Amino acid sequence: MTARELAAARIHDPALRAAYAECRRLNARHGRTYFLATRLLPLERRSAVHALYGFARRADDIVDETASTSPAERAAALDALEAEWRGALRGGPTTDPAVAAAAHTRERLGIPARHFDDFLASMRSDLFVREYATYADLRAYMH
Numbered sequence: 001m002t003a004r005e006l007a008a009a010r011i012h013d014p015a016l017r018a019a020y021a022e023c024r025r026l027n028a029r030h031g032r033t034y035f036l037a038t039r040l041l042p043l044e045r046r047s048a049v050h051a052l053y054g055f056a057r058r059a060d061d062i063v064d065e066t067a068s069t070s071p072a073e074r075a076a077a078l079d080a081l082e083a084e085w086r087g088a089l090r091g092g093p094t095t096d097p098a099v100a101a102a103a104h105t106r107e108r109l110g111i112p113a114r115h116f117d118d119f120l121a122s123m124r125s126d127l128f129v130r131e132y133a134t135y136a137d138l139r140a141y142m143h
Contacts, residue, residue, distance in 0.1 A: 008043035009108075016104055019097035020047045023054025026098065030057055048105045055085075055102035055116075059123045071127045078127070082120050089113060118143055 005024075006017050027035045027050045038049045062077045069077075081099070088094045088103035106113065122141050132138040 005043050005046045009045075009047040011047060011104075016100065019100040019104075020051055022097035023050040023101045026050075026057050027053040047101075048109060051098070051101035051105040054098035056119065058096065058098045059120060063123050063126045075124065075127055078120070078124055085116065085120075 006012075006020060011017055011020060024047075027038070031053055034053065038046050041049060059078065059081060062074055062081060065074060065077075081096070084094050084096055084099050085103065088099050089106070094100045094103070102116075105111070106116065122143075125141055129141070132141060
């Protein structure tokens with residue numbers, strides 16, 4: 001995260017600045033074209049996009065880690081991420097920079113928490129659902 005982006009977004013707390021910087025690194029490393037697209041956004045919006053990407057990346061990495069973990073183990077890891085997320089929404093401490101930055105972004109921009117609930121439900125579906133019986137079921141997942 002650049003100092004200019006953080007200043008434009010009025011993010012001054014050192015711990016939050018570090019959390020947003022980690023999300024920016026995740027975005028740059030894993031979402032290269034998506035990362036480049038954020039450069040077209042106004043400075044004050046870039047940090048929010050990086051934070052949301054970082055949170056989504058954390059959940060997706062848990063779901064996609066198939067090399068050494070079972071679906072049940074990945075579900076437990078997703079449960080832990082969700083518990084940390086819920087704690088952060090209540091103002092509790094978090095050790096995950098992506099959770100900290102996303103919770104701050106959600107609060108700062110007034111993003112309804114239900115959108116994160118829906119996203120986490122879709123991530124959980126990825127662990128066990130291989131196909132959708134109806135287009136309506138697929139649309140619910142994609143939402």
